Amino acid sequence: KIATLLYATKKYPMDLDEVVSCPQHCLRKMNKSVKVAHNYKDPAYLLEPDGTHFWIKRGEELSLRDLLYGMILASGNDASNYLAHHLGGSILKFMKGMNAYLKEIGCKETLFSNPHGLHHPRHYTTAYDLALITREALKDDLIRTIVATKEYERSETNLQTAKKVQHSNLLIQPGKFFYPRAIGMKTGYHEDAGYCFA
Secondary structure (H helix, E strand, O other): OHHHHHHHHHHOOOOOOOEEOOOHHHHOEOOHHHHHHOOOOOOOOOEOOOOOOOOOOOOOOEEHHHHHHHHHOOOOHHHHHHHHHHHHOOHHHHHHHHHHHHHHOOOOOOEOOOOOOOOOOOOEOOHHHHHHHHHHHOOOHHHHHHHOOOEEEEOOOOOOOOEEEEOOOOOOOOOOOOOOOOOOOOEEEEOOOEEEEO
């Protein structure tokens, strides 16, 4: 999701107030057991019912700002798909461009097959490449603002009322893990990767 955010902000001029909607396939879900049974032949961007979401409903219209914050603070896999499809014209085109861009900034051991980070056999990176991506992302003012945000109010849409979203990074939240020098970035988790933090 850091790479998706970085590529989106670097390569696409965005009006953050632009309201977008996406086709239903961007929100399609499939259990991991079914993905495995199909030998991962289904599209790599498919969501999983127990994954993290920004609670996007079919046909919902959201601003690009909400999608960016939803992808990082709520770790919304659905927000990642929405953003990639809208900006790239399709998720596959967005991913092709993103992988080319990551090579340009020095990532030699990275190939991402989806914009959200759910497990896929053809989706991999290294700690070194993640550090390169994170360092590049932190050069951007908008990204620094997003990743340091503790709480964000998701706007009212055509299908839902407004709701507050908390950043999952406990280093920037008041509490026992708060670290005053932390400037924020990205947490992650799924069964294959375990807990991750950049």
